Amino acid sequence: MAANTTNENSASLEKRVARLEARLHDLEDQEQIRECLARYGYAADLGRSEEWLDLWTADGVYDLDDAPYQGRDALTKIIMGGVHKGIENRCLHTVGNLFIRVDGDDAWAEGYSVVFFREREDDRYIPWSCGYNHWDFRRVDGEWKMVRRYRRAVGDKAWGGTVIAEYQKEAAR
Amino acid sequence: MAANTTNENSASLEKRVARLEARLHDLEDQEQIRECLARYGYAADLGRSEEWLDLWTADGVYDLDDAPYQGRDALTKIIMGGVHKGIENRCLHTVGNLFIRVDGDDAWAEGYSVVFFREREDDRYIPWSCGYNHWDFRRVDGEWKMVRRYRRAVGDKAWGGTVIAEYQKEAAR
């Protein structure tokens, strides 16, 4: 075989390796985003509020309803606020059915969140809340941070109303 | 180093790259099947019935009980039927504990399904159903479609009876 052919083979192999590197990087990023969401739950449930705050970018937005919380001070109010303190240590924040797309240092995910809670009266566990979520992420210094979490409760107006109406409008186009 | 040795190294490297491509493809397929199951939940919960139907092959079978539903007309009856319409927009279809095996353009998965529902009387969430599932998939035009879903409710006769009896028979062989 001539050195020329060897070089050609090597160039083609290099392309395949580069493609593998990109595809694997994508799977690894998806897994890191799953881990970010797992940490989010641990930090919320264990009362590690600083760690929870550090999972957001400095200008992170938590869009829970018509008045979104933006930035560290606003987010501190959620995690230190009465609603959260009322369930802390008795709750379990889970996510599932995740669908994740990564584009360089940006990413988004959609999925479900279910928070379980152990009631005080009878010590029984209940599904305390069920939500539909869209998350935006940005990689900051090598770590995925939450830029925005849009969450709507299942069975509320936005879930059964706005969200579905928008999808149907899109589908009708 | 002689050109001969270079060629040998290159051939061995090519084999390793081909093996990596196959293994990565397998992980990507597994992830796509997880995404298919996530979409299944979104479509069911958001009332996107056409999208839900498109996740099945044309001859798809939903084996829920002794009288399986097969094909688009039969599946339309499920997603447009009274039971589903009675929970739509107030439900959350989740899957978990997935175990997936891919073989070319065929695949199967086993796992659990839990549907949460927000009750109308008191707005509280409940686990509305819990199921054991076996899914078969086929890749059609590059997309994974559901060929068959076998599902039995936890605590029903087939779950505690037939399914376990079959496993025990197999184990006894």
Place this chain on the structure above:
Amino acid sequence: MAANTTNENSASLEKRVARLEARLHDLEDQEQIRECLARYGYAADLGRSEEWLDLWTADGVYDLDDAPYQGRDALTKIIMGGVHKGIENRCLHTVGNLFIRVDGDDAWAEGYSVVFFREREDDRYIPWSCGYNHWDFRRVDGEWKMVRRYRRAVGDKAWGGTVIAEYQKEAAR
């Protein structure tokens, strides 16, 4: 291009391929550990007790409370015992929010466990238990086995007390 340069390129490509192999192996191991946890649920729920026992190493420890169960005889007592037999065939053991780290033939995972149960009185499903878990794994003859499962119920003293207190102590350092 001289044969020398070809050899250099080939050496550098070999390094990239070796790095890809290691990274892919890590993702595959993580997936195998998820499958081990899925099997654990299936075996517990379907009454396949031998299969459940085989998921542990010979000296496996199930640390549920102040008196951990260690070894096959002790673990047999759990899976054959009254508490488990009381829910078998009517329960669904799920795990979620998994965070997994692999180091050669050792690994650990953290995550949540939720067991659903179909009550006998009214056939309704409830979240029967919610737990925080740390698992240690060891690869034995090519299969991941559970070396130790530390589990504490959400809302119990160790969860809301000890576990959080330890994290807070660490954070204060």
